[in-house]
Amino acid sequence: MAAPRLALAVLVLVVAVIALSEGMRGPGPKKCCFDFTETAVPKHRVVGYSRTSQRCSNPAVVLKRVAGRPLCVRPSATWVKDLIAHLDAKSVPGQTSNL
Template structure:
């Protein structure tokens, strides 16, 4: 009688641990920005961009450079808006939107 109770207790405990660990895995966004590049970047140095998660405390755009670096910039900056317009115009028709 004790063996089935012990087995059931172990299974319940195991399920609780798995559930807890899986829930903690997706707690926050993968990348947020806290420092921003304020000076404009040359258009030919940037190949792509992505908007950070809405769960980040600061709205930001991550620019990907031709060397593969990621640079945080403010989406409200006029030069960033112009750069995004430029990159969107270069995008292949039918490609997914960054925003």
Template structure:
């Protein structure tokens, strides 16, 4: 009877390990966030804290705007108002970098 328990325990452990490996691999290979619908009306630039592009593995290209309220909103990166917000945020970021570099050199 003792011989039967060892293979059963071994098979049970192997099944448990393989199911955990499958669950872990699903999170590793997929994108964090994707956009499936876009906001149509322009967002106020002052309320947008930051932006990031969605992963290339997503079915649609998108931009995730993080608002002051910490809410994330999807927008179409080809729309003019979206491009303007991105340019404005890039300019602000460049100014911050330039001012910190000039402070370090003084």
């Protein structure tokens, strides 16, 4: 009779520990990228960018385009690095961004 009670108590304790540890992680990232555009986007079509969270499985840069639709690209691509350098050079120091 004591063995089933002990097993149930251990099971409840394990479930409680798992639930507590999952709850402490907090909510996951708001935006992650799983599909990437490999084609270079013209600089005049991009108005800003942001990087995805480090908690995402794939590092990515999200481009904010003039058309308004975001676009996921790989940060390691040479054209993306050039585009980011161009956008950073355009930004005025002290000006805040809505990204």
